[in-house]
Amino acid sequence: MAGVSTSTVSLVINGKAAGRVSQETQDRVHAAVQHLGYRIDGVARSLATGRRNSVALTVPDLVNPYFSQVTMGVAEGLGDYQLMLLVTRVDDDRFTVNVENMLAERVDGVLAEAPGARLVEELDVPCPVVVLDRPTQGTTLPHVDFDLAKGVRELAAHLVELGHRHLGYVDAARQGPTFQTRRQLLLRRMRGLTEDPVTLSTTRSATTVEEAAAEFRQRWPQWRADGVSCVVCATDIQAYGVVDAAQELGIAVPGELSVAAFDDLPFSKILAPGGLTTITLSGYELGLRSAALLRELMDGRRPEETHVRLSCELQVRGTTGPKKGRRAKRA
Numbered sequence: 001m002a003g004v005s006t007s008t009v010s011l012v013i014n015g016k017a018a019g020r021v022s023q024e025t026q027d028r029v030h031a032a033v034q035h036l037g038y039r040i041d042g043v044a045r046s047l048a049t050g051r052r053n054s055v056a057l058t059v060p061d062l063v064n065p066y067f068s069q070v071t072m073g074v075a076e077g078l079g080d081y082q083l084m085l086l087v088t089r090v091d092d093d094r095f096t097v098n099v100e101n102m103l104a105e106r107v108d109g110v111l112a113e114a115p116g117a118r119l120v121e122e123l124d125v126p127c128p129v130v131v132l133d134r135p136t137q138g139t140t141l142p143h144v145d146f147d148l149a150k151g152v153r154e155l156a157a158h159l160v161e162l163g164h165r166h167l168g169y170v171d172a173a174r175q176g177p178t179f180q181t182r183r184q185l186l187l188r189r190m191r192g193l194t195e196d197p198v199t200l201s202t203t204r205s206a207t208t209v210e211e212a213a214a215e216f217r218q219r220w221p222q223w224r225a226d227g228v229s230c231v232v233c234a235t236d237i238q239a240y241g242v243v244d245a246a247q248e249l250g251i252a253v254p255g256e257l258s259v260a261a262f263d264d265l266p267f268s269k270i271l272a273p274g275g276l277t278t279i280t281l282s283g284y285e286l287g288l289r290s291a292a293l294l295r296e297l298m299d300g301r302r303p304e305e306t307h308v309r310l311s312c313e314l315q316v317r318g319t320t321g322p323k324k325g326r327r328a329k330r331a
Helices: 006-013 025-037 042-049 065-077 094-102 114-122 148-161 177-191 210-224 236-248 283-298
Strands: 054-059 082-087 108-112 129-132 143-146 166-172 201-205 230-233 258-262 277-280 307-310
Touching: 025 307, 042 236, 054 094, 054 177, 065 108, 065 236, 065 283, 094 129, 094 210, 114 143, 129 283, 148 177, 148 258, 148 277, 166 177, 166 236, 177 201, 201 210, 210 230, 210 236, 230 236, 230 283, 236 258, 258 283, 277 307
Parallel strands: 054 082, 054 108, 108 129, 129 143, 143 307, 166 201, 166 230, 230 258, 258 277
Antiparallel strands: none
């Protein structure tokens, strides 16, 4: 029905068509397979190809919608693979055992979200591995992360222009290179834009609305005494908690306190008042690009780039404004 040879059909349905069969021919084969109602025997294909057509993805949790977006991107990029999701924290004693059990299933590739990537690397995984979101720290593994410099530079300039010099910072309790880089880069950029002293008072919370709100309530009396006029959060989810707690305490956002964050989740556009000021770090794009890189490796191709950096930019919305009692001061 597709008008092609048996060998061509075999290449397409067994996932070996890349670089050998045109996209037009692949589409014709898939259309014919769907029309005939043919179902691929996964066991037989595994025996014939030596591949299980399954990919493992490690994420620290699914409560944070950011990782749901990452998973959606991976699923879109590897829709013809079975996705095995391993939800486990790197500080969990069972992490290594869980990864080893996953590898015992003979997956064709692994997508490892940092910082779990370090332990995956130490396990000497016998299949292609791509690391997600691991800036600054060297790795021998192919990886996809964000070029934070542009977005953080824009946020630093925005806050300095608004007159903010003393910041509170709600970092993630789960430490990793991406969170450390965000905090350190922001402080460095702000200090480079003004001769005024810039301070950053850091606390940590789980990446949930409730925990971040509770942490802000506890810290706010001291932060207020220290002159904190803006709170930056490592994630949007934590910023939601800070805004909610501030409103409960009668603190006007952004009239008395500005709030900014990282991620740009869909809900951040509609958060009162006027949306959350945040740096866009697309989880979906991170998952999609990581999946594309892993597919190249699993197909035996040599990618042009084994380190892919995704762009990010600041979204200025309603939660940031001039420091109370002062006009915005340009850097």
